[in-house]
């Protein structure tokens with residue numbers, strides 16, 4: 348390759364990077380302003396769906412372990428931020444590569460490039476992205492066609508900008524009319540200076556667009572949990588003159604009179620709504636509007652149904668359940684677990700109205716983001732706790748947590764429980780759900796787990812002559828409940844902890860152990876036994892494919 352050619356390729360990469368950064372900023376600002384799709388996230392989400400399960404799994408566990416290793420904060424929100432950065436970086440890299448290739452191709456013909464070449468470049472990158480975005484159609488507020496046209500238009504402009512820049516650079520480097528004439532050396536030097544100055548100006552202009560676009564976007568950033576789409580659906584229970592109020596703000600917890608108080612530093616028994624972990628396959632949560640939404644119940648039923656959110660809320664007696672939800676990707680002691688008060692309708696009542704035919708055996712649930720799962724029909728008919736959920740803490744579900752409707756199934760990890768539900772189809776045969784197809788456990792029953800939240804070294808207790816150190820945390824075994832928690836200090840014997848009355852039979856249980864103070868550094872390990880008498884598995888096992896097992900422990904210096 349000639350030196351000349353490689354310098355054009357490097358310039359093409361630079362120009363591609365600058366123009367793509369500016370384009371991304373404009374796409375971002377528009378997505379925040381007008382609700383158009385943000386192409387990098389759509390590309391990322393598409394890849395998450397089509398890449399082999401093992402690759403996706405590797406990516407997720409790498410991100411989760413990096414967050415833990417470097418203490419980067421709450422796992423699920425940090426992981427989403429990391430995904431966003433990767434998504435943007437990926438498209439930027441694509442822009443750099445295409446810029447380099449484009450300049451190399453143009454350079455093979457002498458002279459100026461036609462504008463049509465830019466249209467071709469824009470179409471080659473923009474059309475697939477637009478199609479992908481329209482077919483996913485997850486989080487954009489604009490109709491798919493509008494979103495697709497916008498993306499194509501933006502990329503065509505981006506392609507033409509490449510041609511314009513290229514032609515400017517050609518003009519600065521074109522051979523001079525009379526190479527032997529006096530002074531041409533000086534003029535060539537001046538031109539290369541002009542060329543450099545042009546590139547610097549280009550860098551300044553694109554940097555300005557990038558910063559302004561990103562800034563405008565960030566200022567407008569529609570919080571992913573904006574109230575707009577849900578405004579119409581506040582349950583009667585939550586309305587007051589002051590507007591919607593969370594149930595927990597005005598009601599005592601059902602175990603408020605429990606004898607045992609949590610050790611200081613134990614996590615909140617009811618997870619605040621904005622602190623609940625969020626895990627799903629979307630860069631941005633799907634935005635559904637109550638007015639356009641219906642739950643369809645079809646398949647092997649005598650009486651197919653279409654239910655609005657108001658139907659679910661007004662035509663059925665609401666059921667309130669305190670629920671602990673855990674992600675199967677939660678490592679031992681991890682933060683992908685939370686407890687809330689869920690409100691909905693037992694699915695049994697609705698399915699009975701739809702009248703499944705004799706050969707119906709399973710419910711196939713589909714969600715707006717393409718997620719899906721299969722539930723055993725008999726389980727639904729035998730367990731009223733399996734519930735279509737429309738409220739958390741007395742408020743409509745937030746966009747991130749599945750508005751308008753999600754399912755609750757006791758005893759199972761979150762991967763079995765679709766958010767953003769759109770349909771239930773009664774089918775004859777079992778089918779693999781989204782994560783089961785990608786290698787995860789078919790049943791996904793929660794593993795018993797227990798966690799040391801706190802060794803409260805600054806809240807020592809005096810009882811007579813002894814000083815006690817409150818140690819505490821949670822234990823959880825799904826709907827099986829917890830019958831016993833034990834704590835071991837260093838290599839001592841297992842000592843029974845006290846259990847606080849839980850919020851319900853399906854939530855975590857808060858435990859506490861007041862340990863007689865001994866100076867020095869100590870290691871506190873916890874284990875539990877579920878309500879059926881089955882002890883927590885002690886063998887350490889990774890989250891894949893059936894959920895993590897093993898004991899949690901924490902060191903403290905006293």
Ligand SMILES: Nc1nc2c(c(=O)[nH]1)N[C@H]1C(S)=C(S)[C@@H](COP(=O)(O)O)O[C@H]1N2
Nearest residue numbers: 624625626627628674714718761762765766
């Ligand atoms: N539609 C849909 N539902 C979904 C998912 C998803 O990606 N899409 N993720 C599941 C997983 S893996 C978990 S752990 C829970 C998390 O629910 P949360 O985000 O409300 O905590 O949602 C489940 N439901």
Ligand SMILES: [Mo]
Nearest residue numbers: 674675761762
């Ligand atoms: Mo999950």
